[in-house]
Amino acid sequence: MQCVDSSQLLKGVLDVAVLAVLHERDSYGYDVVRRLREAGLEDVGDASVYGTLRRLFRAGSLTSYVVASDEGPHRKYYGLNSVGRAQLAASATTWTAFAATMNDLLKEVHA
Amino acid sequence: MQCVDSSQLLKGVLDVAVLAVLHERDSYGYDVVRRLREAGLEDVGDASVYGTLRRLFRAGSLTSYVVASDEGPHRKYYGLNSVGRAQLAASATTWTAFAATMNDLLKEVHA
DNA sequence: GCCGCTAGTGCGCATTGCACAGTACCGTGC
């Protein structure tokens, strides 16, 4: 019944978004969520991000190391490896092409 | 295991794409598939489009009428009603904002 | 001690795109 809500838009794009954030610098789940929200993806669920990180790690696109913190529980940092960087590049290209196609389709709507 | 494939990108966007195509003019399933493919969405599955049309119709965003054809089976035409037009407008806006956010995120990747 | 923030895990659900099979109409070629 709902119009396109971002939760559906995120499908298949959250991977790229997460990879993009990690491309900037290594990070841990809680922080990735914060950065994505700051970037404008305000309603990403935390569970989605944690899930995505685990999935990408399992797929071999990310490295992982645990760092203790003074201000709370340990942090599980993730970082891109070569596979992840390649995946990010490929996905970014795919996304750009796809977005262009969609903009084309919607162009006439605004007319 | 796969990089962002269009099937996941389509999630939540096929609705808008279909609405956009119908905005141009009334159409039937088989034709919508053809037009989407011509527009650049080359690997949309036909079942997805038929499913989307049925879903949108059930949701009250589309009108439907059957037209006989000389060159094959009857055609079930769909068209936008006011609900559908509103949904298209809203979804298009959401998409545009979302795409802008994503482009922003990916901007640094290309650097 | 309790609360709230930080940080992570696991479970189960809903949505949705798709493959696949099946039905059926039509014209062409044999």
Next chain:
DNA sequence: GCACGGTACTGTGCAATGCGCACTAGCGGC
């Protein structure tokens, strides 16, 4: 007449993925 390919739609079941929710746990402030 019949097989075949293109047109056109339906239904079933699957897989991917984002999310809500519950839970664990460390930390500091009241």
